[in-house]
Amino acid sequence: MFVHRRKPWQLPEREATPEAAVVAHAAAKRSGPSRRALIGAAAGLGGVGLAGGHAVLAQGRDPVGWWDAQVANDPSRGLYPAARNAAYTLDRPLTEAREAIVYNNFYEFGSHKEIWRAAQRLETRPWTVTIDGLVATPKTADIDTLLKTFPIEERLYRFRCVEAWAMAVPWTGFPLAALIRWAEPQAGAKYVVFQSFENRAIAPGFRQTWYPWPYTDAFTIEECGNELAFMATGIYGKPLPPQMGAPIRPILPWKYGFKQPKSVVRVSFVAERPVGYWEKLQPSEYGFWANVNPAVAHPRWSQATERMLGTGERRPTLIWNGYGEQVAGLYSGLANERLFA
């Protein structure tokens, strides 16, 4: 009997890398090594400047082109663009994708805004999300399994950073409430902690061992159940780029951006109120709730207005980032809490 055994190098057609991705990577390679790689090598600083292959390839490329090349390799690309949920509308024009994807906070990769290049080191496949703590059964799910479990949709949301810049973007993802139900929390679970990735080999921030890595933050289980709370897996009709928290991150649009960890690997249900990354670092400036409010200034700057990415337009900040109708009720009876820091 003839038995056909597949050789390790034999791949089915469906697993072949698309031509567009190969061409894009080749073009990126021709752009040469990064300035940081050269500086690092010249200074003999070991791994400091020796960016990983992807980071080197990303240098000098158009960020949208780079993103497109990544999307071509993303196994979830067929799910995008998802149908837009018409219930969520904006009072302002959408921020240009080109602006939104190159102005990011991702502290594992640095404290500056041009981390998009360094963030390309983040490999988003394979990727798993672990659900643990006070749940019926702890579980770990592959990101693509999650994407098949929860139907995705597109929502237009305002996004407000505590640093007084803002954007208006089309997130793709699924309601956070669906994930909470799927996790089957126990009765004692009061808070949900989101933990960002912790691959110390790819992000220079982790070498600063004095910071409270991994980046975590948390919400009450009631906040997570709000209709606006969203697990974003994409933006602008494509899978998220690494610098924006690929492959999955929570979005609670009435809160400042720092509350919403990127590239989530763990979701834990706990009984006691956790202290998030920034609250550990600077509790006088950053608290647990961090809801947007123009009348409550940051200790070092005003929150009265916000600067829109791309246009630079100054707009008055909206309390609860304009989502008061949906979320203000969550905070009745909490007047003594520091709700807006």
Added chain:
Amino acid sequence: MRGFMRLLMGALAALLLAGSLWPAAREAMAAASGTHHLIPLGQLWFEIDAPSLNMTQAGLQRHVAPWLWEDVVQPILELPAWPVLSGLGVALLLLRPSRAPLARG
């Protein structure tokens, strides 16, 4: 002037040497309990004043140049605290100007 410099460098050296005792003692205690780990300079700064460390990083990376932090400052902060502090203290002691010769009548 010579005397003032000698005094200043001596005081700074004493401060650095005294400052190195804290992480050195902690490392020694940790070693005694079998959990030895080095305390980097950044850890010391973080414990003394975390906001100023964080703001310095953000200020340098956002307003000067990202690489200045990642490639210059951060590697220094990753160095173990007590050898660096005590080394600097000893260097200052050695480099301070010698005592001025007494005037002869």
